[in-house]
Amino acid sequence: xxxxxxxxxxxxxxxxxxxxxxxxxxxxxxxxxxxxxxxxxxxxxxxxxxxxxxxxxxxxxxxxxxxxxxxxxxxxxxxxxxxxxxxxxxxxxxxxxxxxxxxxxxxxxxxxxxxxxxxxxxxxxxxxxxxxxxxxxxxxxxxxxxxxxxxxxxxxxxxxxxxxxxxxxxxxxxxxxxxxxxxxxxxxxxxxxxxxxxxxxxxxxxxxxxxxxxxxxxxxxxxxxxxxxxxxxxxxxxxxxxxxxxxxxxxxxxxxxxxxxxxxxxxxxxxxxxxxxxxxxxxxxxxxxxxxxxxxxxxxxxxxx
Amino acid sequence: xxxxxxxxxxxxxxxxxxxxxxxxxxxxxxxxxxxxxxxxxxxxxxxxxxxxxxxxxxxxxxxxxxxxxxxxxxxxxxxxxxxxxxxxxxxxxxxxxxxxxxxxxxxxxxxxxxxxxxxxxxxxxxxxxxxxxxxxxxxxxxxxxxxxxxxxxxxxxxxxxxxxxxxxxxxxxxxxxxxxxxxxxxxxxxxxxxxxxxxxxxxxxxxxxxxxxxxxxxxxxxxxxxxxx
Numbered sequence: 001x002x003x004x005x006x007x008x009x010x011x012x013x014x015x016x017x018x019x020x021x022x023x024x025x026x027x028x029x030x031x032x033x034x035x036x037x038x039x040x041x042x043x044x045x046x047x048x049x050x051x052x053x054x055x056x057x058x059x060x061x062x063x064x065x066x067x068x069x070x071x072x073x074x075x076x077x078x079x080x081x082x083x084x085x086x087x088x089x090x091x092x093x094x095x096x097x098x099x100x101x102x103x104x105x106x107x108x109x110x111x112x113x114x115x116x117x118x119x120x121x122x123x124x125x126x127x128x129x130x131x132x133x134x135x136x137x138x139x140x141x142x143x144x145x146x147x148x149x150x151x152x153x154x155x156x157x158x159x160x161x162x163x164x165x166x167x168x169x170x171x172x173x174x175x176x177x178x179x180x181x182x183x184x185x186x187x188x189x190x191x192x193x194x195x196x197x198x199x200x201x202x203x204x205x206x207x208x209x210x211x212x213x214x215x216x217x218x219x220x221x222x223x224x225x226x227x228x229x230x231x232x233x234x235x236x237x238x239x240x241x242x243x244x245x246x247x248x249x250x251x252x253x254x255x256x257x258x259x260x261x262x263x264x265x266x267x268x269x270x271x272x273x274x275x276x277x278x279x280x281x282x283x284x285x286x287x288x289x290x291x292x293x294x295x296x297x298x299x300x301x302x303x304x305x
Numbered sequence: 306x307x308x309x310x311x312x313x314x315x316x317x318x319x320x321x322x323x324x325x326x327x328x329x330x331x332x333x334x335x336x337x338x339x340x341x342x343x344x345x346x347x348x349x350x351x352x353x354x355x356x357x358x359x360x361x362x363x364x365x366x367x368x369x370x371x372x373x374x375x376x377x378x379x380x381x382x383x384x385x386x387x388x389x390x391x392x393x394x395x396x397x398x399x400x401x402x403x404x405x406x407x408x409x410x411x412x413x414x415x416x417x418x419x420x421x422x423x424x425x426x427x428x429x430x431x432x433x434x435x436x437x438x439x440x441x442x443x444x445x446x447x448x449x450x451x452x453x454x455x456x457x458x459x460x461x462x463x464x465x466x467x468x469x470x471x472x473x474x475x476x477x478x479x480x481x482x483x484x485x486x487x488x489x490x491x492x493x494x495x496x497x498x499x500x501x502x503x504x505x506x507x508x509x510x511x512x513x514x515x516x517x518x519x520x521x522x523x524x525x526x527x528x529x530x531x532x533x534x
């Protein structure tokens with residue numbers, strides 16, 4: 001009986017305040033969709049870091065004959081066999097280094113051809129113009145600086161290039177995107193809370209007769225407040241369900257099927273369903289608790305118990 | 306049942322106290338009229354009993370409890386032993402007579418079986434048997450006040466507070482309401498009634514407490530209304 005009574009009160013309240021309820025649902029849904037999206041983006045960045053950091057190298061490019069004329073780093077001429085040996089020996093002595101591979105001019109030419117194929121520029125390139133290089137795999141990709149400071153400016157070395165710095169630009173961009181998403185989320189959630197406070201206030205005002213009688217006959221504070229708080233929580237929960245559905249729909253139609261980015265962008269290792277599913281309970285909990293909290297705060301001010 | 310010890314009440318932002326040093330006692334089973342002109346402190350007196358307000362000085366005991374020491378969450382339990390009736394009835398217009406009375410039981414968690422039993426009983430007591438399914442808007446003022454009394458009495462309170470229950474009713478209807486309150490009083494329920502109705506007070510010959518500018522100026526057993534407008 002009690003539950004039925006409370007439930008019918010919630011239904012009446014939500015319908016009486018339909019426009020405000022709708023606004024609450026939409027703003028909660030939007031903010032939590034952003035919240036979930038931003039959580040997933042963090043996962044995505046983490047996953048991409050793990051995947052790419054495994055594959056990236058630090059490249060030590062060695063001087064060739066044509067560099068010797070144009071590049072001040074190579075003023076002393078093309079790299080010699082002795083220089084190469086000492087560089088290799090030094091690299092192998094360093095503890096941060098995991099693995100070193102040598103790429104000859106011919107191999108570099110072959111890779112170049114593979115990458116740029118039949119472009120007009122590729123046709124004019126000869127193996128002579130390619131650079132020999134050492135590809136250094138680090139135990140920890142963050143320790144690029146150790147290699148750079150040891151080999152930059154050394155005889156026979158043209159430049160030291162860290163592939164991680166290229167990726168890091170991407171990750172920084174994604175990081176900012178994430179921050180922006182969370183900022184918008186915070187604003188939307190604040191709007192949602194203000195809407196809830198207002199909804200509860202209107203609701204409490206329109207039911208002041210009932211609540212007045214409830215007080216006089218000795219209904220407990222909880223019993224008087226529960227319908228209002230549940231009203232806010234139920235509206236929020238509907239928003240949370242919408243936000244969760246949105247994430248599921250995006251994962252299904254944009255990543256897996258439909259637009260199917262996962263097959264179109266095989267280089268990016270997208271987060272899977274497990275990541276999406278684990279966010280949903282969190283979103284639902286937030287969608288329920290935050291409006292309930294906002295409702296409670298509103299009642300403290302607008303409903304005498 | 307009710308004991309006031311040197312009770313004063315000053316509302317915030319007001320210099321003149323609404324009640325000044327009022328001491329009195331109301332025994333179990335008494336019927337008490339509270340009279341006095343508007344602004345004399347009658348409403349404050351009733352609000353202190355209901356613990357809608359707390360007194361500024363002194364002590365208010367209701368049903369053996371010191372209201373100043375009663376924590377907020379225990380107030381509902383205390384109010385379940387009180388019934389309240391107002392001049393403006395305060396019925397829910399979108400609920401039937403029976404639902405209005407049942408509301409008072411539903412919101413304190415009484416079982417459906419108990420409600421089904423006690424609502425017709427109390428409606429018979431107030432003389433509204435057969436009108437369970439009418440809406441308040443379809444009833445006369447006297448009948449609406451009977452519904453309100455039924456709602457106040459359905460939980461069998463030990464104390465009934467009535468704030469000018471006949472204020473909106475014609476003399477003949479008022480007599481009917483007074484007979485009903487008298488009957489309720491005879492079941493052992495203490496009744497405290499604030500009123501401006503001289504005829505009623507003079508006819509009933511019950512204890513009369515008169516307030517004037519917040520002071521207790523008269524406390525008379527079997528009294529009359531006594532003061533002129």
